[in-house]
Ligand SMILES: Nc1ncnc2c1ncn2[C@@H]1O[C@H](COP(=O)(O)OP(=O)(O)OP(=O)(O)O)[C@@H](O)[C@H]1O
């Protein structure tokens with residue numbers, strides 16, 4: 001199985017704090033990996049290291065099996081890794097198509113935006129990831145969309161940017177049950193297209209439902225890596241997490 005990305009024994013310190021301690025993690029092509037851990041466990045630090053925002057103090061990063069050097073956010077994006085942060089990156093007063101193409105518009109040689117093509121492509125993208133409502137199309141304003149649908153627009157944009165791995169940071173926080181279901185549908189469609197997802201969440205039930213594999217972080221260390229078959233229920237996953245926390 002092809003590993004899209006791999007972190008090997010990565011350590012990251014902030015002054016006296018060791019936010020990541022020899023953490024290793026990989027994401028295979030076409031799989032959804034759930035990353036869980038308590039507040040301060042190091043989830044955000046791990047993601048930021050993965051996408052080149054932080055350089056690791058120790059350890060290696062490999063992309064499709066090849067070790068990378070001087071890893072940067074730009075290189076991560078060029079390698080097909082996109083991060084979707086909650087809501088923040090979208091412009092609600094603009095349309096879906098505007099938000100998908102933002103900064104990367106299709107243009108004629110003399111500079112004008114190829115609007116019709118963009119609308120067509122945006123409609124194709126949002127249908128592909130699972131927008132089914134006839135009331136929503138590429139030209140609908142993002143401000144009219146629900147929280148889950150906004151996540152969908154951000155995911156569509158990541159796909160337009162040729163993402164092979166989409167990192168979702170707490171995508172279901174503050175979403176209703178229906179909205180969460182919508183995000184799951186989007187994630188499942190991303191998976192069907194043989195792309196990968198790294199799903200970060202506090203809600204163990206959400207992470208359990210959507211993931212093929214789980215990585216549990218605790219105080220900067222990866223304490224468990226488990227396949228879905230090894231865990232019978234979200235309660236069991238929760239218990240595993242609690243037990244590791246208790247050990248300290
Ligand atoms: N830029 C920073 N400077 C100093 N310390 C930091 C920085 N970023 C994170 N830390 C520390 O590193 C540890 C891990 O933090 P991190 O934000 O990665 O955890 P997290 O698992 O994302 O937590 P949460 O669930 O609350 O988002 C914490 O002790 C945190 O205080």
Ligand SMILES: [Mg+2]
Nearest residue numbers: 040043044045
């Ligand atoms: Mg965090």
